[in-house]
Amino acid sequence: MTGGAWLCLLAPLVGTILILLGGSWLPRVAAGWIATTSVFVAFGGAVWAFFGVRGSTGHHGEITTAWTWLQSGNFHVGLQLLVDPLSAMMMLIVSGVSGLIILYSIGYMDGDDEERRYFAYIAFFVFSMLLLVEGGNLLMLLIGWGLVGLSSYLLIGFWHERPSAVQAAKKAFVMNAIGDATMALAFFILIAHTNSLSFSVLDAHLSSTQANLVALGLLGGAVAKSAQIPLQTWLPDAMEGPTPVSALIHAATMVTAGVYLIARTHPIFEQARTIELIAAGTGALTLLVAGLIALVQTDIKRVIAYSTMSQIGYMFLGAGVGGYANGMFHLMTHAFFKALLFMTAGLAIHALANEQDIRNMRGLGRVMPFTKWCFLAGALALVGVPPFSGFFSKDPIIASTLNIGWYGYVFYACGIAGAFLTGLYTFRLWFLVFPGEPSPFVREHYHDHHGREGAWTMLVPVGVLGVLATVGGWIQWPPLWEPITHWLAPVAPTLAAAEVSSTQEYVTSVVTVIVGIAGIAVAWAVYSERKLAIPAAPSLRRVLENKFYFDRLYDRIFYGPSAETATFLRREFEEPVVLQTGPDLGDVTLETGGLVRRIQTGLLRTYVLFLAAGAAGVVLAFLIAR
């Protein structure tokens, strides 16, 4: 099974290297197919690893080491992979969904004059993501974590002649770097106390302060990567990248890494239960805030981006209360339906000559029926309407908050309110874009692809994901049928506090579905039938349109001051003081020589002469001082 893990990890890297070395000799089409093939080979490796784990006794996993990557004294870290139920599950999701998205990119990126660079980057991204989920110790995880940030930077800024794309890419990288830094600090604590970074040190007994700090550092990394409050502002801007990138990175894989991290490092979070609950609270807060902001967005990709933040909020909530399997299950179904939503949005954008404003898209369903039905499947899965996948994965998360204390009820209320918002913003999008007569804009700009809604390379993955978004949730239906929870039990068993009774489970399901459908109904009344007016609350609207002013706040308290400090230091200290010291020193030396002005020739040798004379004096001084 370790062979499968290595195959899975290295195939995309080989793909990247082939495309890079091929350079302009490589035909354009070939780059896309190399990337796609390499990722499907990786999926084969993941399947191999999965069956390896399944066939092993106890499912405890196996670590495989290539070589010692970093060593100092008796501290050493290997280039290691870990194959266990959790990593096998992530490998399957990541390589499977990525393969479909890269196949889709072949059609989407067709005709871009830098296709090859795109496919090299995206294959490198898959490699990084697989390193993240397969890494066999904390440092390997951090390396995957950082490389994922790098490839996300490269892909967001792919159209590098657009200033907005370059800005967004830099912002994403820097915010992720903040998370990397807090994780590194957490690791320093572990090194200082255990001299190791293997996953087993997470079980080691640390003092409660240490455990809290380590967990807090890890949480910093998780919120940065998963775009949770307070490090969420980069994700909407990241929509500057090509749409398949948004599907891959900003929906299906990378942004869910924070949930994986919590599940992987749960022993430390359990030692620091307060921090774990803070993670849950962060998720609850983010799912509401993002759901509210999504209500006023007009860019189709940004609506979906905010919905991603909101859904990851659910996963954080699930993992944070101790239901790691619930979080991971939602991660999986979310990968299906969110990739589907982004890719159907991509079909629309592609067919409408890169238009992204939903106010121009009314009636698109008439000309793009396949896109319409697939989007609907994704939307219903997102809202959690049975029997679509989101229904099975979202409800257990909300239910699992019921037995953990008073704040559990707050989380529960947030989860339910979030379900309403999800129905509302998702179907606002649906009713604005798909039903009805096509708008003049749609009639004018719609162009098909040989009589179809897109190239076959785009339609096939969308179809496959449409099926997965519909049926992908049937794999688990708590409390009747829980194979994923059992699969993950050897690695990340659900905490007792997050176990709920069947009644709680059923009641929650019923309530969530009703609330979600209520959200859909309100959306229908407001945006389709126009029976209800949008409440005129200009101040609230302004707050939402400004995304709760997070961007402006960060500019004001972080970016602005550091830029100003730097400018101030340069103008008031570096130039007048530091850069002047040398010449001043030279002048002073000359003056002490007693031959002011007359010999100030600027000649090097005079300076040197006096320096030498000074040095002789210093020798004497040293001798006397001893």
Next chain:
Amino acid sequence: MSSSYLTSVLIWLPIGGAVLIWLLPLSRYATGSLALLISLAEVGFWIRQAAHFDFSQPGLQMEERANWFGDLGVSYHVGVYGFSLWLVGLTVVGMAACTAYGFWVGRDRPRAYFGLMLLLTGATVGVFESQDLLLFYAFFEAMLIPLYILIGVWGGARRMEATIKFVIYTMSGSLLMLAAIVVYGLQAGTFDLVDGPMSGSRWLFLGFMVAFVIKAPLFPFHGWLPDAYREAPPEVAAVLSGVIAKAGLYGMLRIAITKFPDPTSFYRTTVLALAAAALVYGSLLAFRSPDFRGVVAYSSLAQSGLIALGLFAGTDLGFDGAVLQMVAHGLISISLFLIAGAVERRTTTGEFRLLGGMARGRPALATLLMTVGVISLAVPGSAAFAGEFLILAGVFQRDWWWAAIGAGAIVLAAMYMLRLISAVLHEARGSTVSDEALDLRPGELALVVPLVAGLLFLSAWPAGISSHAFAPDSPTAAVRSQFK
């Protein structure tokens, strides 16, 4: 040992080559070829030296010793340790790339130029190999003199100003060091670094440290740095920040920390504070710097601070990380300055407001700058990340706040390096970027690609240096035993 001759060959071959070039009336082309041949031979000899180095043995290897002024306790004593082996490697590889760059751009007065480059190579190797303080001092000065001339003659428009500042700073430092050496030698009765005793004198420690702190440099002794890095020819700036600055840091490790353990403890917090200041201050100024070389210059200041942080942490991880980072940053800095040179040759400027959009149609330039840039901002998995991670983990064990400051500076590093990458490669095309500005030529690729390949190799296996710098001892034990 049979391979000991390599130690001396590495020093004297380029110096002999320099003399030969000054004496022989060779043509421009022949001079450059000869110099390049000698610097490549240096790389070959170094590979041989590394192959013969026994990493399982502690102490000095490939030692050569001859009496010089016996009465004074001065001898010609050279040899290598694990960490000096890597720094010698950095020197010969970096000098070969920079000499080749000088050949490629066709520097005028070739005999003088290439002779000085070779002299610089030999002297720098000498600094890293000397085991006698006076010999060390002689090489330290011999290393600075060619630099003064290289900047003063082949530099940019404000070269004299830059040279004078550089001379004043470095001379002040090295004369204080000379004084400290003389006093130390007279007291100890020997100038030998291996045999010499430890000393508790704070004054002598400070005498040495001033020279090293200026050379490295640390805040606020970097007044010479921005002008020197901007006005020097790009390949000389590359040597200066990639290799020569490491001599200052090497001196801290080999002399100040090893020979003066008590003063080191006494001044530890002070030096750590200066190092942290260099790290933060350098990063902030790099972020606001208006030109390519300015960013690289201030980031070198920041990196020197980081490495000094590792050295003065006084922990295993700190020492190993510092050595790894010296090599990694050396390669990064040389590559960045050479790329800066390539950009300036095409656009006549390094100013960001006149640059931009160079990625389109120039894939080799874009790929190389991007690769070196992200390695330099210590993206996880890179050699620089490994070095910084060890250094900060090491200094964390001393006191947590140093590591917290360092982690903050790493975020700043991401900010200034991405700013540089975008300003050169991305967005609208700058006013000086014309269609005639071609992609990197094969000659330039032949210089930069091996350096980048070295960085990628180190990224795949940083333990290659970090566990072979003080082997087989733990670094702290090796320092305590004075590398005997």
